[in-house]
Amino acid sequence: MYSPEETLMNSFLYLKLGRRTRQELLAVQENFIKTFEIAQAKNLYFFQTTDSTFANRNTSTINVELIPTNRIAISDLEVGKVHTGKFVLCRVITKCVKLTALTTVIEDPEGDVERLSAYNYIPVNKIPNAKILSVDQASLFLPIGTILAIQNPYYKVGSQDGATMIRSDNPSEIVILKPDDKLLTQVGWKTGSNSFTNVKTETQNIPSADSFRVRGNEHFGKNDFTSAVDEYLRGIELYPQNVLLYANKAEAHLRLSQFIEALHNTEMALKLDPKHLKAGIRKGKALKHLKRYEESANVFRDLLRNPAIKNSLNVKLKKVIEEYRNQAQMLDSENKYGQYNYIEIIDEFIKKIQVRIGTKEWIYPGGPRLDHADYINNAIEIKHIGDKGRGLVANCDIPQHTLLIVSKAFEIVFDQEVPECLNLNFNRKIMNDAKSTELVTLIVQRLRAEPQLAQEIYQLYAGPTMIPGKDLDEKTLNIIDIERIEKIVYYHQFQAAYPWENFDQKRQEDCFESGIWIMPSYFNHSCVDANVQSIYLGDLMFVRAQRSIRKGEELTLAYFDQSNSYEKRIKLLKHFGIKCQCRLCKFERDEPNRVRQRRINIEKKLCSEIIPRISPRSERFSLSSSVITDLEGMIDELNSLGLTYPELEFLSLRAKDALSMTYFNIHRLTESMGIAHQLHDQMKKRNLFYWAYKFSSLLTLLYMVTRKAEKAKVYFNLALYEMVAPIIGDFDIRNSEQRSKALSIAEKLGMQFIPGEMLAELL
Numbered sequence: 006m007y008s009p010e011e012t013l014m015n016s017f018l019y020l021k022l023g024r025r026t027r028q029e030l031l032a033v034q035e036n037f038i039k040t041f042e043i044a045q046a047k048n049l050y051f052f053q054t055t056d057s058t059f060a061n062r063n064t065s066t067i068n069v070e071l072i073p074t075n076r077i078a079i080s081d082l083e084v085g086k087v088h089t090g091k092f093v094l095c096r097v098i099t100k101c102v103k104l105t106a107l108t109t110v111i112e113d114p115e116g117d118v119e120r121l122s123a124y125n126y127i128p129v130n131k132i133p134n135a136k137i138l139s140v141d142q143a144s145l146f147l148p149i150g151t152i153l154a155i156q157n158p159y160y161k162v163g164s165q166d167g168a169t170m171i172r173s174d175n176p177s178e179i180v181i182l183k184p185d186d187k188l189l190t191q192v193g194w195k196t197g198s199n200s201f202t203n204v205k206t207e208t209q210n211i212p213s214a215d216s217f218r219v220r221g222n223e224h225f226g227k228n229d230f231t232s233a234v235d236e237y238l239r240g241i242e243l244y245p246q247n248v249l250l251y252a253n254k255a256e257a258h259l260r261l262s263q264f265i266e267a268l269h270n271t272e273m274a275l276k277l278d279p280k281h282l283k284a285g286i287r288k289g290k291a292l293k294h295l296k297r298y299e300e301s302a303n304v305f306r307d308l309l310r311n312p313a314i315k316n317s318l319n320v321k322l323k324k325v326i327e328e329y330r331n332q333a334q335m336l337d338s339e340n341k342y343g344q345y346n347y348i349e350i351i352d353e354f355i356k357k358i359q360v361r362i363g364t365k366e367w368i369y370p371g372g373p374r375l376d377h378a379d380y381i382n383n384a385i386e387i388k389h390i391g392d393k394g395r396g397l398v399a400n401c402d403i404p405q406h407t408l409l410i411v412s413k414a415f416e417i418v419f420d421q422e423v424p425e426c427l428n429l430n431f432n433r434k435i436m437n438d439a440k441s442t443e444l445v446t447l448i449v450q451r452l453r454a455e456p457q458l459a460q461e462i463y464q465l466y467a468g469p470t471m472i473p474g475k476d477l478d479e480k481t482l483n484i485i486d487i488e489r490i491e492k493i494v495y496y497h498q499f500q501a502a503y504p505w506e507n508f509d510q511k512r513q514e515d516c517f518e519s520g521i522w523i524m525p526s527y528f529n530h531s532c533v534d535a536n537v538q539s540i541y542l543g544d545l546m547f548v549r550a551q552r553s554i555r556k557g558e559e560l561t562l563a564y565f566d567q568s569n570s571y572e573k574r575i576k577l578l579k580h581f582g583i584k585c586q587c588r589l590c591k592f593e594r595d596e597p598n599r600v601r602q603r604r605i606n607i608e609k610k611l612c613s614e615i616i617p618r619i620s621p622r623s624e625r626f627s628l629s630s631s632v633i634t635d636l637e638g639m640i641d642e643l644n645s646l647g648l649t650y651p652e653l654e655f656l657s658l659r660a661k662d663a664l665s666m667t668y669f670n671i672h673r674l675t676e677s678m679g680i681a682h683q684l685h686d687q688m689k690k691r692n693l694f695y696w697a698y699k700f701s702s703l704l705t706l707l708y709m710v711t712r713k714a715e716k717a718k719v720y721f722n723l724a725l726y727e728m729v730a731p732i733i734g735d736f737d738i739r740n741s742e743q744r745s746k747a748l749s750i751a752e753k754l755g756m757q758f759i760p761g762e763m764l765a766e767l768l
């Protein structure tokens with residue numbers, strides 16, 4: 006159904022401008038291409054809007070049989086309608102431009118023309134070094150002359166220019182027809198020739214298998230793995246007995262993280278040549294990524310028995326196989342026991358991210374996607390939890406800091422992988438950032454390549470109106486359901502941030518990585534009563550018990566920073582449709598308006614007036630005693646508001662934190678220390694390790710400055726534990742081996758609060 010605004014806009018704008026003529030449309034597209042190229046040459050980013058996403062469609066995708074009776078001519082399309090069960094037969098007549106959608110102009114057999122906007126057709130981050138595709142790059146996806154059948158076409162008025170267009174959100178509904186398709190013999194074209202000479206047809210002169218391999222390798226060399234796959238596939242269609250084409254295609258799939266396809270292609274290659282070494286290695290790798298660790302280790306073990314390898318004919322291959330065999334075996338045990346080598350993981354992460362810190366560019370084209378196994382502790386299970394739907398529950402007592410889940414992102418978009426732009430979705434009155442749009446596209450493309458994965462992704466919650474994926478039948482699982490995918494991204498998009506000083510992104514720019522992690526998606530939310538916490542390293546999410554958890558207790562995660570004010574939390578909870586039952590939400594819901602308003606005013610004053618005066622980097626920084634008077638007054642007022650939960654809320658904590666820092670800066674160290682102790686105890690009691698670490702590190706510094714070395718050591722050890730335990734789990738700080746491991750991690754991630762010369766004393 007359409008909103009009244011949509012209906013009005015559709016009819017009004019259509020009446021106003023209507024469908025454009027061929028000449029107008031070609032001129033518009035030419036102009037669009039020119040403007041785009043100029044903007045691109047100047048390195049300008051596009052701020053663009055999309056007026057609605059799939060929310061308009063009330064029919065689910067159906068596969069349309071491509072027979073003449075189901076064809077609809079452009080002139081018969083009705084504005085504002087999804088023509089379910091129909092398809093538009095057409096050919097591409099201009100070059101393409103890729104903004105959010107891939108846009109081009111098409112012509113149907115009657116000679117009518119229309120603009121086509123194909124959404125989710127190209128993921129940005131799978132095309133290396135090309136956040137914005139050039140017109141030529143984009144046009145490779147739908148070259149001029151390509152014949153298309155656009156199934157279930159949605160005809161609409163574009164919100165920006167008020168002219169008509171065909172919009173397709175689902176790439177599997179755009180079918181590319183071969184020139185010899187039977188349908189084309191049944192339909193005559195009024196314009197141009199019927200032979201589609203623009204499309205490369207290689208029927209007269211059939212190329213050799215090797216020419217496909219060479220062309221595929223050329224694409225591969227340019228990191229364009231999608232085109233490489235296409236090329237190898239075309240070769241395989243003609244030469245299904247060619248081992249090399251399968252083996253190379255497998256590697257291209259590995260690079261695209263399409264592991265099911267990779268495995269399938271290695272198996273085809275090995276069927277033709279069971280001793281093919283590279284196919285064997287790729288099979289082991291694919292199995293590893295599919296979390297079939299034991300099988301993967303067996304493949305590598307067998308490879309090492311291969312006489313060619315045994316006799317060290319190929320030293321390099323032998324090394325690779327040994328490396329992977331060790332890794333697969335380690336992964337197998339990691340997966341069983343959740344033992345990870347954190348130093349190795351952090352090193353890999355830093356190696357992949359380091360250039361980013363300086364210049365915001367990756368060293369690795371794949372960003373910091375890490376190569377480690379998933380893990381799910383068998384102490385947790387998915388259960389139904391009343392009106393919350395499903396959730397995770399402890400099936401035995403779980404000690405604090407226990408590793409519960411290590412999950413590799415199903416898909417992730419790193420900050421610099423997309424241009425900085427926003428999509429306005431007027432229908433849902435929300436703003437999609439470019440990352441969520443890109444996430445949808447990545448998931449769509451992944452499911453197109455590996456439809457089997459729909460099983461796990463479609464199981465996720467997709468809002469109150471959608472049937473849970475568990476009950477979906479085979480047929481539904483086999484379609485790309487854009488609406489479901491969009492909703493899954495809406496409800497499950499985690500935003501990763503790194504809290505450590507060396508990676509404090511907020512300090513550099515307000516940016517996060519966005520991703521979908523399957524198993525952690527089953528945690529329900531709690532603000533202050535959450536009992537698990539997550540930490541991100543690259544595309545890996547580690548979830549640990551924040552405190553000890555009893556058998557039968559539900560495990561909950563704070564979906565957002567619990568230090569947000571009530572008003573902000575309410576907004577975020579609304580996004581998820583949650584009425585949170587944590588202690589703080591319950592208190593704050595019952596508070597009189599007068600108290601609430603007073604607190605809003607205090608928060609405003611603290612953020613806009615006080616903090617800038619006490620932040621050394623701020624222009625308004627000044628160490629005057631009036632700040633102290635203001636802060637003390639603020640804290641008194643917060644106390645007098647009669648809050649029954651001072652230990653739970655963060656506003657008085659922030660004010661006290663500011664006061665403690667101010668005392669420190671003006672050398673009233675005893676007072677500073679008094680507050681820091683109070684705050685540290687409070688945060689420790691709440692198991693908020695990151696906050697506790699903040700105060701234990703301040704206390705270390707205070708004791709160092711006041712020359713109380715023994716006390717300083719105690720707090721230094723506490724700070725070290727509070728920073729590192731959430732990453733590696735519980736450890737004994739008195740054990741010298743464990744302590745030096747923790748120190749090494751702290752150093753890598755940025756434990757920079759102690760000046761170098763003081764640090765030597767503490768160690």
Ligand SMILES: C[S@@+](CC[C@H](N)C(=O)[O-])C[C@H]1O[C@@H](n2cnc3c(N)ncnc32)[C@H](O)[C@@H]1O
Nearest residue numbers: 393394395466496526527528529530581583585
């Ligand atoms: C990421 S999913 C969590 C798993 C979900 N419960 C399921 O059945 O798959 C988020 C959705 O779970 C529900 N949910 C999460 N936390 C909740 C809470 N504290 N109270 C009620 N519903 C909650 C909401 O519907 C929310 O949009």
